Amino acid sequence: MLPDNSNFRSGFVAIIGRPNVGKSTLLNRLVGQKLAITSNKPQTTRNRILGILTGDDYQALFVDTPGIHAAKSPLNRFMVEQARSACLDVDLILWLVEADRPVDVESLVPKLLEKSRAPVVLVINKLDLVARERLLPLIDAYQRIFPFAAIIPLSALNGEGAGALLDEVLGHLPEGPLYFPADQVTDVPERFIVAEMIREQILHRTRDEVPYGVAVLVESFQEEQMQNLVVIEAVIHVERDSHKGIIIGRGGQMLKQIGQAARHQIERMLGVKVHLQLFVRVQKNWTASGRLLREFGYE
Ligand SMILES: Nc1nc2c(ncn2[C@@H]2O[C@H](COP(=O)(O)OP(=O)(O)OP(=O)(O)O)[C@@H](O)[C@H]2O)c(=O)[nH]1
Numbered sequence: 001m002l003p004d005n006s007n008f009r010s011g012f013v014a015i016i017g018r019p020n021v022g023k024s025t026l027l028n029r030l031v032g033q034k035l036a037i038t039s040n041k042p043q044t045t046r047n048r049i050l051g052i053l054t055g056d057d058y059q060a061l062f063v064d065t066p067g068i069h070a071a072k073s074p075l076n077r078f079m080v081e082q083a084r085s086a087c088l089d090v091d092l093i094l095w096l097v098e099a100d101r102p103v104d105v106e107s108l109v110p111k112l113l114e115k116s117r118a119p120v121v122l123v124i125n126k127l128d129l130v131a132r133e134r135l136l137p138l139i140d141a142y143q144r145i146f147p148f149a150a151i152i153p154l155s156a157l158n159g160e161g162a163g164a165l166l167d168e169v170l171g172h173l174p175e176g177p178l179y180f181p182a183d184q185v186t187d188v189p190e191r192f193i194v195a196e197m198i199r200e201q202i203l204h205r206t207r208d209e210v211p212y213g214v215a216v217l218v219e220s221f222q223e224e225q226m227q228n229l230v231v232i233e234a235v236i237h238v239e240r241d242s243h244k245g246i247i248i249g250r251g252g253q254m255l256k257q258i259g260q261a262a263r264h265q266i267e268r269m270l271g272v273k274v275h276l277q278l279f280v281r282v283q284k285n286w287t288a289s290g291r292l293l294r295e296f297g298y299e
């Protein structure tokens with residue numbers, strides 16, 4: 001007999017908010033696996049990233065997005081457009097804000113929310129950073145600016161409150177099909193996550209304008225099944241000669257550290273040994289070049 005699927009619920013849930021509020025940390029927490037890279041620098045995420053959570057009677061499709069900000073460069077405009085378009089045609093929007101920041105009256109987010117028909121849950125993240133008594137006035141202030149379906153404080157970092165958010169999300173999913181096989185966690189290719197894991201290590205180790213001018217492309221990905229090994233070659237593209245010097249470091253030390261740390265992450269994800277070779281190339285002003293943006297996957 002076929003299982004009775006009439007009560008199966010599924011739907012898309014966009015995670016939006018300003019840069020650095022913890023959207024990608026939340027996506028990884030909800031899915032229970034590292035799909036999106038995170039860092040303490042704003043504008044870490046550049047693309048939409050789907051995270052799939054499947055239960056016995058539901059499939060929630062979470063969409064992590066780049067932080068919404070006043071974008072000037074073509075790369076930044078691409079990023080904000082990714083977030084904007086993610087809010088269309090979803091069943092629910094999670095607007096993430098930080099518990100340790102005042103209500104941002106200048107925020108571009110409410111304007112975006114007004115255009116969407118989906119209900120909005122306000123998620124007040126980084127609960128671990130504030131005393132409880134600071135929460136009530138914040139909730140009160142947010143309630144004045146938008147009619148939220150719910151307001152949920154949590155810590156994406158330590159997981160406190162994540163269960164309550166999941167319950168709330170499931171309550172908003174309409175009846176729907178299993179969109180993806182139950183064991184699939186994302187729709188982005190492994191190659192993309194590999195490139196992102198390399199970029200993440202650069203974000204963690206560089207500062208000023210260097211991390212913002214980095215793009216990573218995996219040029220080759222060869223599985224050597226006999227040896228249970230994957231051989232990966234990737235190119236780190238930078239905007240200036242001086243940035244190339246910083247990323248390579250004295251005697252190649254910086255590049256070596258980036259490669260080692262990224263390799264550990266990639267091995268964890270793939271479950272096999274990885275041989276990772278990194279190259280650094282200068283592409284002057286690629287963040288403003290339509291052709292290079294397309295080539296690097298930002299179109
Ligand atoms: N203390 C604390 N830090 C958090 C929490 N959630 C995220 N962070 C930190 O906040 C920083 C930003 O997290 P991300 O998940 O990269 O933020 P994001 O919103 O995806 O940022 P963009 O991709 O740049 O828009 C990282 O240093 C995280 O470790 C939390 O609940 N508590």
Ligand SMILES: [Mg+2]
Pocket residue numbers: 023024025036037038044045065066067
């Ligand atoms: Mg992010």
